Amino acid sequence: MNVKGIHHLTAITGDAQDNVNFYTEVLGMRLVKKTVNQDDTTAYHLFYGDERGNPGTELTFFDFVGVGPKKEGVSSISGTSLRVANDRALDYWRQRFEEFGVKHEPIEEFAGRNVIFFEDPEGQKLAIVSDEHNEGVAGGKPWDQSPVPTEHGILGLGPVKLTVRYAQPTQQVLQLLGFREKSRIPAIAEGQDEIIIMETGEGGSGAEVHLEPNDFLPVEQQGGGGVHHVAFRVDDEEELAKWADVLNRTGLPNSGLVERYYFQSLYFREPNGILFEFATDGPGFATDEPFETLGESLALPPFLENQRASIEANIKPINIKRS
Structure with a gap:
C-alpha cells in the first residue's frame, strides 16, 4: 500500500483576481474549479490543472484577502514544479517569461532534468521542469483552449521540495508512505547536507519529493506566495481508511476522513510540522459541472449549497478570461 504520487498542492494568495490572471493567462493552466475553502467560506479555493484537473495536475490556492507575504524558512514546502513535455518547451517558456516580465532564471540542469x-507575482518559488527523459507517472493533457500552445502546455505537477530542520524524521514518514530514496544531490545552501531525492509508485517527476535539510533558517511564517500543504494520491475511500489505521497505529495524529466532495481527504503533520494530505483520485471536478464550462461559475458542494447566498455576499467576483 503505497501512495501513487503527488495529487495536488495548495498555496496561498492575497489576491484572487491577480492569481487567476497569472495562472490562466500567463501560465495557461485551466481554472477547473472555482469554489470556497470549506473550512473558511469567506475565502476562495481555486483549482488550476490540465483540461480536467486530473489528479497530479492540480495547483490550488486559498485566497486569504490581505494576507502578508510569507517569510521563508524551514518546515515548509519551499519549491513547486510544473511539468512540460520536453526541452523544446523550455525555450518557449523562457521567451514567454521574458515577454510577460516574469522573474526567472536561465535554463539549467537540476536533479537530472532541465528546468x-x-x-x-507574490514570490512563490516555482520551476518549469522538462519531461524530455522522464519515465514514470504520466502527465495530464493541456486544455486546447489555453493561450499556451498544447505542445508546450503544462502537463501537471513535478517534484515538490520540502525544506526541514532535520531530514531523518521526515524521510522516515515518507518511507512509511511508500517513498524510497532515489539519489542525493549537492546542497543549494553552503554548508548544508545533501538534498535527498525520494520517489514513490511508478516514479518519475510526478511522484518525486526533494528533501532539503537546513539548520540555519528560522521556521517559515506562512503567507502570500507560500504553500499551505501537499497532497498525495490514493485510489479510493477504502484505501484512505487503511491509511488512517496506519497513522493511528504509528502514533501520528490525523483528521480522519474528510469529505471534500470532489475527492476525499485525510490530513496529518509530519514531524517537522509540514501539513500532508492523502487525497483520492475521484470522483473529480466534472461531478457538478459540464466539462465544457468547468471553473466558470462558483461551485459549492451539496453540504454548502444552502449557504450560497451568504457565501456569495462575502466573496468578491472574479473575472475569468476565456480564449
Whole structure:
C-alpha cells in the first residue's frame, strides 16, 4: 500500500483576481474549479490543472484577502514544479517569461532534468521542469483552449521540495508512505547536507519529493506566495481508511476522513510540522459541472449549497478570461 504520487498542492494568495490572471493567462493552466475553502467560506479555493484537473495536475490556492507575504524558512514546502513535455518547451517558456516580465532564471540542469526556476507575482518559488527523459507517472493533457500552445502546455505537477530542520524524521514518514530514496544531490545552501531525492509508485517527476535539510533558517511564517500543504494520491475511500489505521497505529495524529466532495481527504503533520494530505483520485471536478464550462461559475458542494447566498455576499467576483 503505497501512495501513487503527488495529487495536488495548495498555496496561498492575497489576491484572487491577480492569481487567476497569472495562472490562466500567463501560465495557461485551466481554472477547473472555482469554489470556497470549506473550512473558511469567506475565502476562495481555486483549482488550476490540465483540461480536467486530473489528479497530479492540480495547483490550488486559498485566497486569504490581505494576507502578508510569507517569510521563508524551514518546515515548509519551499519549491513547486510544473511539468512540460520536453526541452523544446523550455525555450518557449523562457521567451514567454521574458515577454510577460516574469522573474526567472536561465535554463539549467537540476536533479537530472532541465528546468527554469521562476516566481509568481507574490514570490512563490516555482520551476518549469522538462519531461524530455522522464519515465514514470504520466502527465495530464493541456486544455486546447489555453493561450499556451498544447505542445508546450503544462502537463501537471513535478517534484515538490520540502525544506526541514532535520531530514531523518521526515524521510522516515515518507518511507512509511511508500517513498524510497532515489539519489542525493549537492546542497543549494553552503554548508548544508545533501538534498535527498525520494520517489514513490511508478516514479518519475510526478511522484518525486526533494528533501532539503537546513539548520540555519528560522521556521517559515506562512503567507502570500507560500504553500499551505501537499497532497498525495490514493485510489479510493477504502484505501484512505487503511491509511488512517496506519497513522493511528504509528502514533501520528490525523483528521480522519474528510469529505471534500470532489475527492476525499485525510490530513496529518509530519514531524517537522509540514501539513500532508492523502487525497483520492475521484470522483473529480466534472461531478457538478459540464466539462465544457468547468471553473466558470462558483461551485459549492451539496453540504454548502444552502449557504450560497451568504457565501456569495462575502466573496468578491472574479473575472475569468476565456480564449
